[in-house]
Amino acid sequence: EIVMTQSPATLSVSPGERATLSCRASQSVSTKLAWYQQKPGQAPRLLIYGASTRATGIPARFSGSGSGTEFTLSISSLQSEDFAVYYCQQYNNWPPVTFGPGTKVEIK
């Protein structure tokens, strides 16, 4: 099973600043990596797939990069609606599909 880790666990950022979230896989997942955003009481929302492709309707301030075992989700200028928990998920080697533990982006 591929284990996904995310850092930091919590990221405190001021609105308008850039946020950089990291995701690491225990072995290579190529670029088969997705990112989701989840707000309290809501279902996750797909942001990025294929490590760097934005899903339909996702603003351009969200960008993903990386391959192999190291990945990054960047939010260029945080808006109030971006404060949430972000999960990475690998789909290169399954079952099982595995998610990271999440990074909470909170208001500084």
Added chain:
Amino acid sequence: QVQLVESGGGVVQPGSSLRLSCAASGFSFSTYGMQWVRQAPGKGLEWVAVISFDGNTQFYADSVKGRFTISRDNSKSTLFLQANSLRAEDTAVYYCAKETIEKISGWFYDCWGQGTLVTVSS
């Protein structure tokens, strides 16, 4: 629009069974793989099970293998999860989720239901 609506959750005793349903609309249900993903209170996401678009292939997380069964009725655009021998650690919000790409399973999910809460407690 694409919509998934789960139902069937509730409070049950350990050892009990539940059948969760997920009613799909707004897309061609029979051409997309579907999954169940759960989230324990205050915790992260855990993949539970996947079923292929045609229902012929299923995979399960080790934590539920032998106890849970995923199935689908394409004629009714509905996904199911039969959960037997429930344990306290199965307490979670259960989400159904749709694959993004047709006829692919176990990839990434572009539509999720609102979730249904299963609480296993004596």
